[in-house]
Amino acid sequence: MEKQAVQRAREAFLAGRSRPLEFRVQQLKSLQRMITDRQGEIATALKQDINRVSVKHTVVVHYMELFYLELKRVLLGTQKGSTWNSKGMNKVDCNVLYLKAYIQPEPLGVVLIIGAWNYPWALTLQPLVGAIAAGNAAVVKPSELSEYSASLLKALLPRYLDQELYPVVCGGVSETQELLRQRFDHVFYTGNSTVGKLVMEAAARHLTPVTLELGGKSPCYIDKDVDLRVACRRITWGKFVNCGQTCIAPDYILCEPSIQNRVVEGIRQTLLEFYGPDPKSSPDYGRIINQRHFNRLMTLLEGYTATVGGQSDSSQRYIAPTVVKDVPPQARLMQEEIFGPLLPIVTVSDIDDAIHFINEREKPLALYVFSSNKKVIKRMLAETTSGGVTVNDVIMHYTLNSLPFGGVGQSGTGRYHGKHTFDQFSHHRACLVKSLGMEDVNMVRYPPQNRQKARRVRLAMRTPLVDFSRKTYIWAVTATIFAFGLLVTLTAILLIAGGLNCTCWRLWQIWR
Template identity: 60%
Template sequence: MFQEQLAVQRARQSFQTGKTKPLEYRIQQLKRLQVFLWERRKDIAEALKRDLNKSEYGAELFETVVLEAEIKLAIERVVEWAAPRPVEKDLLTILDEVYVKPEPLGVVLIIGPWNYPWTLTLLPLVGAIAAGNAAVLKPSDISTNSTKVMKEHLPHYIDEDVYPVVTGGVPETQELLKQKFDHIFYTGSTTVGKLVMEAAARHLTPVTLELGGKSPCYIDKNCNIAIACRRITWGKFLNCGQTCIAPDYILCESSIQNRVLEEIKKCIKEFYTDNPKTSEDYGRIINQRQFKRLMGLMEGITIAFGGDADESQYYIAPTLLKNVTGESKVMKEEIFGPLLPIITVSGVDDAIQFINKGEKPLVLYVFSHDSKIIKKVMAETSSGALLANDCITHFIDSALPFGGVGYSGMGCYRGRHSFDQLSHLRSCLIKQLNMEAVNSMRYPPHTTKKLALARFFLLRHVSLSWLRRMLMLTMLAGLAAYVAQRFQ
């Protein structure tokens, strides 16, 4: 039997014992995950340095701190999240118990990506543990050093039978996808996302797909261009551009194109010095395949700045491209690297039209002082998220659901959204064996009188809060009448 089958079988058997359901167990496992991140932080940082040339500071800031915050939140709130959730009653349920009860789904498969191999693999795990599931972890085979650390050390901290780590490449992933799961959580490309969804459909397994796409960035000519470009530069070249929510391209009017170019050049030099290749804070492309793909995207394009490359180190400098059109090669796929095309438009309407010609992006960025422009872009486009006057930071707020729409994905997570995504929200209605006089309206023989009664109960939509108000008004009216009569 393959290791994949054994891992799934072991996780399924563990879940069926009921060991993951008690809140005490969930909290204990989350605390063990906390300890893992703290005790193995140096191993994690070293792995990220070898995989993506991330600095120790960058590894902590953009990988482990986000995880620590998510775990802390889950530990503090899991009791609240898992509690039955009362719903509003109506005339038909006024005397009944009515609530939604979150329940674990079962065994969840989590397929992680290579660009943020810790954050984007373990964040869904936090949600899976909090929701009381078992989970099979499949970290990326591309970020090999991070995967090795995860495989070797994570089982010493959290329950290996419930949360096994399966490693390997495409064959192992394909074998995993043949197994039956209760939910699949995949982060990666749209191409592979389609294959994951196809495999899940064979078992009618629900999926969360965190994909990507070409996230546009519109700069209004009247905004503070210097600050806008500073934030765009940071968001774009973070992790060498290998971020699913990085600004993929800039849209701006031709009158400010040169200013935008100059400001971004200035920020690149400020952040990464005149030679980014020597900067501790500038990463590397993950492998040769991605390096060659990115180099190919620059063919036939005017390089306004940067363009330096060293295949021996998988290094590509922060690069600005101009004279780009919608038909350019670099606009035909998600860039996922340190290339930033600038496309000129005549204004916000033209920018919106350009955006809407493509697939719905994971995030849409707009920089403007004018709230009317921001609201116009929001109203006339669709994206997983919209962020005005900044980049990336919406991901940090765990109160916001993170996820795509259409080609950029389906489903969402972060904080309570992760818990709900990986739970079954079970509807519960507890009635008593009485009140048959009211219930008789549904029993044959059907009559005009019964129909009229049913219409009253079903079409009035009288809520319990309304009934309380009416009861209070009736009591106050009665009290007022009594006082008036008493003191006549």
């Protein structure tokens, strides 16, 4: 089944069905219509998958899963598709201005999109939008862990999109492995680094490029000179939304010992404000995706006494928002991505210690810095590396289409969001168009060679590049036309003036 789906998608792509811009826009509008029409069904599927929210709280679902996808990605891809697909003029040597050099974005072909379970709609449809906008065929593989969302996506997508160009393949590990045996032109995977390595290994057999959106332990440094009330509210939201199952959630806090207790108290008060005295009964607090992940998280907590929270219920896969302070760096909690509602606090002596602590570990997907000191912020940005950074907030860099989203090192490779997704799924083809005229200019490269030709080559190599962007090209043409018009006008004036002068001289001679 997987092989047939890929084959049909490739045949449809080779037939050219996905290339016309009008078709791409129509498919994106259909996808937008699906999101608008089916919000209630999507909310129900999420409730069944992860108890994200109660069914009646569709506004939360819309914000977390669909808001940025619907209003930013789809509309941006629809409205700016013609701009994204336009030819970009390139820099050329000014001694060969009779040629035309440009970059032409082209679709890669048939791509594979493997979604994630923690945000099964956003993390599957966001890359699909870019794949469609770029003119590709795309095989969509939703995560089997979010089974209700996967089944609904399989049922809905063929009703709104071309069934052959954008098939949905459901299933578990065996189905994913069978898909990875097929040859794709790009693989886009969102998930953990262990599976990411397997995806990259499978893609390497076909020399297929990959985009890996992974994760890691995203640190959150809190400076002592900051408004802790605001900082704790923002950190608490980013950490415990979706029950901590967010790839860019703050994984742990770094702060000086002098403010650790104030941070704990700030988080405690915020949790009371957000979820009430019993988060288990709050409609805004979710559950762990399955029993395996529940057991993994409870194992990470073994041997520690929770300063805040710590309660759990295996029958509901419930773990309360939990804070653990004075966690040693070598603890198991600090050795792997938590991906759940457990927040360890590690104390550091100062900003130097914090930077050293971060740089000793793998490069994270996100870095968060809370400080009112510009020097502290500048040092954190200059002396650390991460996929993305947000200062004095968390997660929000993900929401901006203008910023590329992706990891570095162990936290991933490649980037997407907005036009960056379009670029990720496009081949930027270098195009050079020359005239058959002016062959004398090319004689220097033909044998036999001599010193005169060598001097001309050296002169050409020293000639600076001219940036022929679209605006520069328009201005250059306009200036040329204006200069030519001005030259014609001046010539005419001089001719007329000369004629008048000659006539006046003759009249003067006659009068005399």
